[in-house]
Amino acid sequence: MPNWSGAIKLANRTLIGLLAVVLVVGPAAAKKKATAAPVPASVPTAPSVAGQAAPSAKPAAEPAKKAESPGAAQPQSPGASAPAPAAGNQTVNHDALLLRIREALKFGNSQQVRDALNTLTRLNTAEQKSLLPELKKTCSSPDPLVLRKMAEFIGGAPFNDLDEELTRFLGDKNNEQLFFSTVGALAKKKPASALPAIIKEIKEQDFSKPGNRLPDAVHLLTIYKDSSLQPFLMEKLNAADTYADYRSGILKYLGETKPWSETTKSQVLKLYKDEAEPLTVRGSAAYALGKAEIAEAKPILKETLTKIEELKSSDEKKRYTRFRMQIIASLILLKDNEVREILYAMARDDDELVRVRAIHQIGQLKIAESRELLEYKSKFDPSMKVQKEAKKALALLDGDKSVPTSTPETEKEK
Numbered sequence: 001m002p003n004w005s006g007a008i009k010l011a012n013r014t015l016i017g018l019l020a021v022v023l024v025v026g027p028a029a030a031k032k033k034a035t036a037a038p039v040p041a042s043v044p045t046a047p048s049v050a051g052q053a054a055p056s057a058k059p060a061a062e063p064a065k066k067a068e069s070p071g072a073a074q075p076q077s078p079g080a081s082a083p084a085p086a087a088g089n090q091t092v093n094h095d096a097l098l099l100r101i102r103e104a105l106k107f108g109n110s111q112q113v114r115d116a117l118n119t120l121t122r123l124n125t126a127e128q129k130s131l132l133p134e135l136k137k138t139c140s141s142p143d144p145l146v147l148r149k150m151a152e153f154i155g156g157a158p159f160n161d162l163d164e165e166l167t168r169f170l171g172d173k174n175n176e177q178l179f180f181s182t183v184g185a186l187a188k189k190k191p192a193s194a195l196p197a198i199i200k201e202i203k204e205q206d207f208s209k210p211g212n213r214l215p216d217a218v219h220l221l222t223i224y225k226d227s228s229l230q231p232f233l234m235e236k237l238n239a240a241d242t243y244a245d246y247r248s249g250i251l252k253y254l255g256e257t258k259p260w261s262e263t264t265k266s267q268v269l270k271l272y273k274d275e276a277e278p279l280t281v282r283g284s285a286a287y288a289l290g291k292a293e294i295a296e297a298k299p300i301l302k303e304t305l306t307k308i309e310e311l312k313s314s315d316e317k318k319r320y321t322r323f324r325m326q327i328i329a330s331l332i333l334l335k336d337n338e339v340r341e342i343l344y345a346m347a348r349d350d351d352e353l354v355r356v357r358a359i360h361q362i363g364q365l366k367i368a369e370s371r372e373l374l375e376y377k378s379k380f381d382p383s384m385k386v387q388k389e390a391k392k393a394l395a396l397l398d399g400d401k402s403v404p405t406s407t408p409e410t411e412k413e414k
Helices: 005-035 045-078 083-107 110-122 125-129 132-138 143-157 164-170 176-189 192-203 213-224 232-236 244-256 264-273 277-290 293-309 314-318 320-333 337-347 350-367 368-380 384-399
Strands: none
Touching: 045 176, 083 110, 083 132, 083 293, 110 143, 132 143, 143 176, 164 176, 164 192, 176 213, 192 213, 192 232, 192 337, 213 244, 232 244, 232 264, 244 264, 244 277, 264 277, 264 293, 277 293, 277 320, 293 320, 293 337, 320 337, 320 350, 337 350, 337 368, 350 384, 368 384
């Protein structure tokens, strides 16, 4: 008879083992399936190729459609249209701009007129000249702000049709800001008709009282290089009540208007040698002697420079910094190149102010041999003021006429 009890026990053991395997392997496999990386849509598995192909093609098509959208939106923004109609659109827009400027000049308030004048630079010369009737009428505006903006426009205009208006502006005694804008415009355009008005302006001024109009008017006379006022201004230079700053301005004018008479020469030399005079006046006299190429001044200037260089006190020498620099500049103008090394040494001085002044003077003298020094200073000097002045000096060496030739703020005597 078969042993059924043993067979049953064996079957039970086998069943229990199988259940254990299912309980262990089943959850682990499910977990592994859940954490497995998703299959990219572009690379579907064999069973799902048909189902995945369509969805994967749709995302690929959408970026292509987006890439085309800027082209479709271009006509909505000015200047972004297709190349073919662009020329036509520009012409229409330019004509529209011209019309808006014309209307603003005719009917606009003060701010609108000034805005229109600012916008004129977007027009070419012919288009600007087409507005001459409106612009001439604007020159008679009662608004001082409009007149000031008008003077600035005339100064930069590429034509001379409105230059005569500057002469009329110069006669306005009540609008200081208009005067300064007119001076700037006259310095650029230099219409001959303005010279008599400039001379009249100078002669009418009170030389004993400080002010801003007289120095600017004398500066204009310097730009015009008109020597007709030499005798009149020499009288003012020697007058006891003439303001010191005006005397320096007169000397700068004299330096630019040569040749000098023997009287002018002897008076300027006497002024330079007079140690009772302020250093600002003596320094301007020194520079004028160099600009006017007065050769007999050379030994006198060199003697003064030697005395300053021999000073033992650095503080005392510093007091003469600007005066010393003006003497050096004058000697260089008189072809005494030995003093250049002193100027270069000042450009390497530890004092920032001394370096600024020296670099400024090198730029004004346009010393070509100093380019390497200036390039170094423009990049590596520890002072931003020195770097800025060196960049100006390099621009002057390169013939940039837009660089202002006036002395920097740091040059002013304390």
